[in-house]
Amino acid sequence: MALLLKGGRVVDPAVGLDRVCDIVIDGDRIAEIGDDLTLAKGTTIECAEKIVMPGLVDVHVHLREPGYEYKEDIASGTRAAAHGGFTAVACMPNTNPVCDEGSAVRFIVERAAERGKVRVHPIGALTVGLKGQALAEMGDMLAAGAVAFSDDGEGVQNTGMMRLIMDYAKQFDAVVVAHSEDEALVGKGVVNEGVVSTRLGMAGWPAAAEDIMIMRDIRLAELTGCRLHVAHISTAGSVELVRQAKAKGLRVTAEVTPHHLFLDEEAVTNAYDTNVKMNPPLRSAADREALVEGLLDGTIDCIATDHAPHAPHEKALEFELAPFGSTGLETALPLVITNLIATNRAAWADVARWMAINPRAALKLPEVRLEVGGVADLTVIDPEAKVDVTAEFFQSKSANSAFLRATLLGKATEVFVGGRIALRNGKVVD
Amino acid sequence: MEYRTKATVMDAEAISRAVTRIAHEILEANKGAGNIALVGIVTRGAVLAEVLAEKIREIEGAEVPVGTLDISFYRDDLAIRLSPEVHRTDIPFDVEDKDVVLVDDVLFTGRTIRSAMDAIMDYGRPCSVQLAVLVDRGHRELPIRADYVGKNVPSSRKERVKVYFEQTDGRDSVEILERADGGDE
Amino acid sequence: MLSNRHIIEMSDLTPDDIMLILDTAESFKEVNERRIKKLPTLRGRTVVNLFLEPSTRTRTSFELAAKRLSADGINFSASTSATVKGESLVDTAETLSAMACDLVIIRHKYAGAPRMLADHMDAHIINGGDGMHQHPTQALLDLFTMREKLGRLEGLTVGIVGDISHSRVAGSLIPALRMVGARPIVVAPPTLLPARPDVLGAEVATSLDDVLPELDVAYMLRIQMERAEGMPFPSVREYANLFGMNSARLAKMPPHAIVMHPGPMNRGVEISSHVADSPRSVVLDQVNAGVAVRMAAMYLLLGGDASGTAA
Numbered sequence: 001m002a003l004l005l006k007g008g009r010v011v012d013p014a015v016g017l018d019r020v021c022d023i024v025i026d027g028d029r030i031a032e033i034g035d036d037l038t039l040a041k042g043t044t045i046e047c048a049e050k051i052v053m054p055g056l057v058d059v060h061v062h063l064r065e066p067g068y069e070y071k072e073d074i075a076s077g078t079r080a081a082a083h084g085g086f087t088a089v090a091c092m093p094n095t096n097p098v099c100d101e102g103s104a105v106r107f108i109v110e111r112a113a114e115r116g117k118v119r120v121h122p123i124g125a126l127t128v129g130l131k132g133q134a135l136a137e138m139g140d141m142l143a144a145g146a147v148a149f150s151d152d153g154e155g156v157q158n159t160g161m162m163r164l165i166m167d168y169a170k171q172f173d174a175v176v177v178a179h180s181e182d183e184a185l186v187g188k189g190v191v192n193e194g195v196v197s198t199r200l201g202m203a204g205w206p207a208a209a210e211d212i213m214i215m216r217d218i219r220l221a222e223l224t225g226c227r228l229h230v231a232h233i234s235t236a237g238s239v240e241l242v243r244q245a246k247a248k249g250l251r252v253t254a255e256v257t258p259h260h261l262f263l264d265e266e267a268v269t270n271a272y273d274t275n276v277k278m279n280p281p282l283r284s285a286a287d288r289e290a291l292v293e294g295l296l297d298g299t300i301d302c303i304a305t306d307h308a309p310h311a312p313h314e315k316a317l318e319f320e321l322a323p324f325g326s327t328g329l330e331t332a333l334p335l336v337i338t339n340l341i342a343t344n345r346a347a348w349a350d351v352a353r354w355m356a357i358n359p360r361a362a363l364k365l366p367e368v369r370l371e372v373g374g375v376a377d378l379t380v381i382d383p384e385a386k387v388d389v390t391a392e393f394f395q396s397k398s399a400n401s402a403f404l405r406a407t408l409l410g411k412a413t414e415v416f417v418g419g420r421i422a423l424r425n426g427k428v429v430d
Numbered sequence: 431m432e433y434r435t436k437a438t439v440m441d442a443e444a445i446s447r448a449v450t451r452i453a454h455e456i457l458e459a460n461k462g463a464g465n466i467a468l469v470g471i472v473t474r475g476a477v478l479a480e481v482l483a484e485k486i487r488e489i490e491g492a493e494v495p496v497g498t499l500d501i502s503f504y505r506d507d508l509a510i511r512l513s514p515e516v517h518r519t520d521i522p523f524d525v526e527d528k529d530v531v532l533v534d535d536v537l538f539t540g541r542t543i544r545s546a547m548d549a550i551m552d553y554g555r556p557c558s559v560q561l562a563v564l565v566d567r568g569h570r571e572l573p574i575r576a577d578y579v580g581k582n583v584p585s586s587r588k589e590r591v592k593v594y595f596e597q598t599d600g601r602d603s604v605e606i607l608e609r610a611d612g613g614d615e
Numbered sequence: 616m617l618s619n620r621h622i623i624e625m626s627d628l629t630p631d632d633i634m635l636i637l638d639t640a641e642s643f644k645e646v647n648e649r650r651i652k653k654l655p656t657l658r659g660r661t662v663v664n665l666f667l668e669p670s671t672r673t674r675t676s677f678e679l680a681a682k683r684l685s686a687d688g689i690n691f692s693a694s695t696s697a698t699v700k701g702e703s704l705v706d707t708a709e710t711l712s713a714m715a716c717d718l719v720i721i722r723h724k725y726a727g728a729p730r731m732l733a734d735h736m737d738a739h740i741i742n743g744g745d746g747m748h749q750h751p752t753q754a755l756l757d758l759f760t761m762r763e764k765l766g767r768l769e770g771l772t773v774g775i776v777g778d779i780s781h782s783r784v785a786g787s788l789i790p791a792l793r794m795v796g797a798r799p800i801v802v803a804p805p806t807l808l809p810a811r812p813d814v815l816g817a818e819v820a821t822s823l824d825d826v827l828p829e830l831d832v833a834y835m836l837r838i839q840m841e842r843a844e845g846m847p848f849p850s851v852r853e854y855a856n857l858f859g860m861n862s863a864r865l866a867k868m869p870p871h872a873i874v875m876h877p878g879p880m881n882r883g884v885e886i887s888s889h890v891a892d893s894p895r896s897v898v899l900d901q902v903n904a905g906v907a908v909r910m911a912a913m914y915l916l917l918g919g920d921a922s923g924t925a926a
Contacts, residue, residue, distance in 0.1 A: 193810045194810050194811055195810075195811050195814050197809070197810055197811075198809040198810050198811040198812070198814045198815060199814055199815075200726055200727070200748060201726040201745070201746055201747035201748025201749065201783060201786050202726050202727075202746065202747065202748070203747075204810060206810075270623075270624065270626075270727075270730060271730060271734075272726070272727030272730050272731065313703065316703065316705050317703060317704070317705075318704060318723070318725035318726075318727055318728050318731065319725065319726065319727045320725040320726065320727075320746065321725065500642065502642075503642070503646075503654040503655070503656045503914070504654065504655060504656075508656060508918045512616055512914075512915070512918040516638065516639050516642050517642070518641060518642055518645060519642065519645060520645075548655065552649070552651040552653065552654075553649060553650070553651070554650070
């Protein structure tokens with residue numbers, strides 16, 4: 001079925017496009033881009049006053065299936081992704097059982113094909129069971145469809161093991177997504193070590209626990225020649241380390257979450273709200289500013305949400321007992337628009353780079369370019385739409401968002417995945 | 431809420447004479463100062479108790495033990511409001527088998543005296559509990575009566591009857607106060 | 616009446632609230648000295664001690680306080696509470712709420728638990744100690760004792776010695792001292808200090824001997840000897856040598872200065888037996904003050920609260 005996207009401002013820096021024009025989609029490809037286009041037969045979608053971009057992708061998402069379907073599953077998680085404006089997600093392996101072999105990857109690929117609303121790219125584990133002790137079958141997982149590897153949630157503690165992993169991954173030129181956390185320094189910490197940990201009487205862990213591991217991983221990447229992607233960067237120190245690594249020409253990329261960009265440790269108040277308990281924790285105001293600077297100057301390549309759904313009974317526990325994490329798929333784009341576009345700190349082309357072009361490049365996903373013959377993965381954004389973040393707003397099974405009760409500006413209204421309409425007028429298409 | 435004095439019903443001389451008479455009555459009813467103890471209810475009841483003790487000393491040459499009692503913790507209306515100020519209770523003698531004379535400035539609904547009796551009982555078992563007040567303004571809500579009364583002052587519920595002492599207020603007088611705007615309580 | 620429905624952390628109270636509690640506690644102290652230690656003040660009110668961390672002293676103190684005010688006191692301790700069977704704190708709160716309790720005193724292993732209760736119940740909440748966060752009634756009874764022994768609070772220099780980073784007692788005492796115009800100094804090796812002691816509002820010293828001549832009060836904290844991860848000081852002997860209160864150190868303090876301890880004491884570690892038993896140690900006065908101060912806190916929280924009681 002043909003589709004005509006009429007009158008939107010089409011933005012794709014990869015092909016040098018930023019103007020109002022029309023796009024025709026035929027089947028799963030872009031058929032035509034031009035002015036005053038018409039369709040003999042098909043559906044016209046009005047995009048006046050809206051932004052049309054290459055489909056957004058979130059490369060750090062926890063879909064929780066298999067094993068934790070009560071929090072989220074591939075069906076609900078991809079609904080949430082579509083609602084948030086994404087055409088694809090990459091999902092982390094800390095499921096139950098862990099995704100550490102080909103059959104587990106195949107399960108996700110097949111499940112997604114049958115129930116997913118958007119594309120799902122599995123990230124396999126670095127080590128068996130995420131235990132950090134034995135290499136997982138990267139070759140087999142890649143053959144089954146894995147796109148990268150990570151021990152997200154744990155972080156590989158043993159330096160020798162991380163070196164072995166990077167050496168092994170190098171043969172596939174696979175990307176190692178590092179969750180950088182020195183557990184010995186973290187101890188029993190539940191918040192950033194500093195003002196808030198002192199005031200609220202809880203154990204904290206210092207920024208150094210992340211900086212030290214990132215420094216280690218960058219040196220190992222240099223030693224082995226492996227591609228390194230730093231997950232959820234959160235400190236000023238880490239940003240500087242990535243900046244230096246890039247200056248040296250190393251193949252290091254980094255992602256940052258919206259909650260680290262737009263919140264700091266003062267969000268953890270004496271209300272002890274567990275929705276702001278995350279790993280890495282919300283850091284100081286200075287760290288936050290450094291993250292925003294790092295994103296704006298290109299040190300940080302992309303935005304990824306670390307979408308971490310948890311059930312209400314799990315988050316309604318004492319702060320120190322509650323699991324870490326906040327959902328993020330459905331608030332990421334509104335947060336970026338509200339905090340960076342509406343304040344004129346960034347342009348739409350930047351958003352396309354952070355949320356569509358660079359994440360694909362970082363994880364070696366196939367490019368999506370708005371050109372004739374390109375795959376029809378597109379996101380249409382209404383920059384003026386108001387978003388009230390309430391439990392009812394979410395398509396996700398879980399509502400543990402750090403941004404509950406916020407009012408945001410801007411959201412996706414249409415999402416096309418290979419020419420199929422996944423989101424229409426802001427509603428997921430069933 | 432502004433109040434103003436409507437009438438002065440006792441001046442310093444009248445108070446002095448009434449107190450002298452009460453002292454005599456206490457001594458007469460109890461056949462001397464031997465077994466009595468005075469317990470004044472803070473604040474002005476305590477002042478009055480000291481004055482009575484002084485009078486008894488003049489009349490009989492006897493020292494009568496004096497204590498002060500704050501009934502804040504025994505009030506029956508704690509659920510509605512807390513006492514604005516809590517003072518110390520000081521009963522420096524054994525209440526056991528004594529004839530305790532409670533002393534207060536104004537007897538009104540009787541609730542304060544009910545609380546005071548409960549408090550005294552928590553200190554021991556007196557031989558008797560008697561009540562001396564400078565003013566009885568009526569409007570009892572409980573079956574309480576005074577044994578010794580300085581003056582009966584009929585009043586309406588809208589009015590306030592206040593006793594002022596030199597020691598606490600800079601003058602000795604008993605006054606009836608009414609609302610400045612003439613409205614109801 | 617107090618500014619807040621709950622006493623969870625010191626910032627729930629204003630300096631006026633603190634003085635009101637201390638002044639009211641004076642009257643209750645008198646009650647605790649007479650033969651019939653009972654007042655009808657909180658008759659018919661229900662007070663629950665939800666102690667999910669073991670404690671005999673604090674719990675008994677609160678229990679006595681409630682009973683002496685004629686309230687109905689119930690104890691939930693860690694072993695009898697359904698939490699051992701896996702009931703969440705939220706469910707416990709809602710269960711207690713359904714039983715129409717007026718006041719809950721909670722002691723819990725984790726910071727933030729009293730706040731959780733307050734969010735899920737109508738009852739007034741007193742924090743009896745939450746994790747490493749705060750223990751406000753301890754700070755209040757400490758202030759009472761200081762005022763009783765030294766005649767004032769403003770301008771006092773108080774040295775708080777020991778494991779500050781893990782101490783909820785310090786967490787409340789430091790802001791409390793600031794609020795009444797006193798000067799708190801924390802004294803500890805760096806391994807026992809929190810990340811940002813400046814945030815608490817105290818001066819920091821790592822040598823006890825240096826500050827002794829200035830102190831009006833030496834407040835010794837209990838050192839935890841049982842610890843899972845690495846001990847933050849090499850040995851008890853070293854700790855006692857550097858930070859323990861003993862007779863020699865006592866002599867270096869001004870003659871009027873007193874020694875305090877929240878209890879229970881590790882004799883020979885943070886305080887020598889000699890000092891613990893000397894007249895300069897006011898530990899038992901603190902305990903005595905504890906019941907009176909807690910009675911005052913309960914009276915001021917529950918009195919004047921029209922819900923559920925007929926005049």
